[in-house]
Amino acid sequence: MNKYILLRHRDIPNLKDLQIYQENGGFAAFRKIVTGLTPDQVMQEVKASGLRGRGGAGFPTGVKWSFLPTNLWPHYVVANADESEPGTFKDREILEENPYQFLEGLAIASYAVQANTSYVYLRGEFDPLAAGLDRCIAAMEAAGLLGDNLFGTSYSLRLHTHLGAGAYVCGEETALLESLEGRRGLPRLRPPFPAVVGLYGKPTVINNVETLTNLPPILENGATWYRTIGTEKSPGPKVFCLSGRVKQPGNYEMPLGTTFRKLIYEYGGGILDDRPIKAIMPAGASSALIPATEAVLDTPMDYEAVAQVGSPLGSASVIILDDTVRMDWLANKTAHFFSHESCGKCTPCREGTYWMAHLTDRIAAGKAEAQDVELLHDVTSQIQGKCFCALGEFSIMAVRSGIELFRADFDARAKRVES
Amino acid sequence: MNQLATKYKDEISRIMAKYPPEYRRSAVMPLLYLAQREMGYLTDEAMQEIAEITEMGVTEVASIVGFYTLFHDQPGGKYRMQVCTDLPCALRGADRFLEELCQNLGIQPGETTPDGLLQIEEVKCLAACHRAPMYQVQSPEGLTFYEHQTVESALEVIAGLRASEQGKGGQA
Numbered sequence: 001m002n003k004y005i006l007l008r009h010r011d012i013p014n015l016k017d018l019q020i021y022q023e024n025g026g027f028a029a030f031r032k033i034v035t036g037l038t039p040d041q042v043m044q045e046v047k048a049s050g051l052r053g054r055g056g057a058g059f060p061t062g063v064k065w066s067f068l069p070t071n072l073w074p075h076y077v078v079a080n081a082d083e084s085e086p087g088t089f090k091d092r093e094i095l096e097e098n099p100y101q102f103l104e105g106l107a108i109a110s111y112a113v114q115a116n117t118s119y120v121y122l123r124g125e126f127d128p129l130a131a132g133l134d135r136c137i138a139a140m141e142a143a144g145l146l147g148d149n150l151f152g153t154s155y156s157l158r159l160h161t162h163l164g165a166g167a168y169v170c171g172e173e174t175a176l177l178e179s180l181e182g183r184r185g186l187p188r189l190r191p192p193f194p195a196v197v198g199l200y201g202k203p204t205v206i207n208n209v210e211t212l213t214n215l216p217p218i219l220e221n222g223a224t225w226y227r228t229i230g231t232e233k234s235p236g237p238k239v240f241c242l243s244g245r246v247k248q249p250g251n252y253e254m255p256l257g258t259t260f261r262k263l264i265y266e267y268g269g270g271i272l273d274d275r276p277i278k279a280i281m282p283a284g285a286s287s288a289l290i291p292a293t294e295a296v297l298d299t300p301m302d303y304e305a306v307a308q309v310g311s312p313l314g315s316a317s318v319i320i321l322d323d324t325v326r327m328d329w330l331a332n333k334t335a336h337f338f339s340h341e342s343c344g345k346c347t348p349c350r351e352g353t354y355w356m357a358h359l360t361d362r363i364a365a366g367k368a369e370a371q372d373v374e375l376l377h378d379v380t381s382q383i384q385g386k387c388f389c390a391l392g393e394f395s396i397m398a399v400r401s402g403i404e405l406f407r408a409d410f411d412a413r414a415k416r417v418e419s
Numbered sequence: 420m421n422q423l424a425t426k427y428k429d430e431i432s433r434i435m436a437k438y439p440p441e442y443r444r445s446a447v448m449p450l451l452y453l454a455q456r457e458m459g460y461l462t463d464e465a466m467q468e469i470a471e472i473t474e475m476g477v478t479e480v481a482s483i484v485g486f487y488t489l490f491h492d493q494p495g496g497k498y499r500m501q502v503c504t505d506l507p508c509a510l511r512g513a514d515r516f517l518e519e520l521c522q523n524l525g526i527q528p529g530e531t532t533p534d535g536l537l538q539i540e541e542v543k544c545l546a547a548c549h550r551a552p553m554y555q556v557q558s559p560e561g562l563t564f565y566e567h568q569t570v571e572s573a574l575e576v577i578a579g580l581r582a583s584e585q586g587k588g589g590q591a
Contacts, residue, residue: 086505086544124489125545127562160437165448166488182444184486200442243507249549285506319507333506340543
């Protein structure tokens, strides 16, 4: 009995071999839709499945596709393989071990919006993975799965990889497009959205690797089957990246709606040295901190329920913090990350992340005064709601929630000054 | 005479074919990687040649080099050992790993060993948080990940790099 839908390579050895992928039903869905379904029928099936974007925003995939105007051509699909959120390492496993299911998903998305050229944008550090995908793409061309007049129809498709070169902000979809066009990765003003003015000024869909990997099973088995997995509003399987202070960190594929407790204590084997758990960051370094109460541990991990306990689910990069972790230290880590990765385009992010890094340095080093913790909190208020893109908005999450929920950690490091 | 265009004629044609003919600048990053293979960093001449191929200004090319961390405009160690010390790795001992490794090598993060072989750099998340401590080694040949590392295993990796350089008859 095979249990994996996305990480199928864990059930089927050598699934990254094209012949083995095809022997296990690979490219049947792509062939079926190109020869038997209209693009609109594909879009309707994906809408009906309820699939939501796995890159972090959780936006319904089929709806995103439907925003492309049909009087502007060509259309492009760009796969976002820039996976750079601290705590996220799921796309890498898919690209390394199950690349054809991802590429078939990209081909399906391309057909659905009638794109004839699509790109995979990989973070520069995935150089070896890009070389692997290039070999897969060549094998697909040789097997007649890419190229002109596919399966005897008038549909043609070509796929290309493109490497970034080390910039977290390029995971933001408009910065990614800038980078693909040969510019610095600065986000674009929206609207217009990429669905209308995207790559080379043309209508463009940008989907995450894991999102695309969901498509072959959806088109093969149908939306009704897909909806038997996960929850009503968050259907389907999800790869949860578990890291931090747990015994068995790793990728765990589970239905959306599985509890934190099951992920951490059953799959992850519990906390290192069986220490008490202190907090959870469900969306990587962009998370707000969630104190790990019993109620939180029993919260189902879907887009709605996790947001209700204090942080978006994001890309489900679940970082576990135990009682050895000082939140002033943690805030210092995330502040430095965002300060390093800020593209510099907008002032609140460029200056604000610098200030947060500077202040958290002083606090963590025991050089700050109690009022500096207030100042740090004020700085987060000056960033919040004022940034050009989500990078800046998310940069304050751990710092601000750290101060608000774990104030004692900060105060313990700040010098008491008699007034 | 554009040396890059001459030496890598076929490879440059393959890169250019990925993008619409009117968007030559899309090739700037692949071409920078190509040029960086030569010396391990990007010379002014290389940037000038890439500007010509992509029909961009050379200042624009330099701004791309400055923006992205994997492009270098200064010579460094032949091998750049880039250790992730971001939050998830730090929760699993990455800061201590980097500190002890540097002590063993007698250099600070950012510095290069006296023989020019190895430069240690502290970098941001590399998408291997579950296998920390970890690092990647960037060299003219490309990138390699090393995971589940200890100071001992890292020193073995470095010894291996040094041995292979001596095998090549290099200066390192």
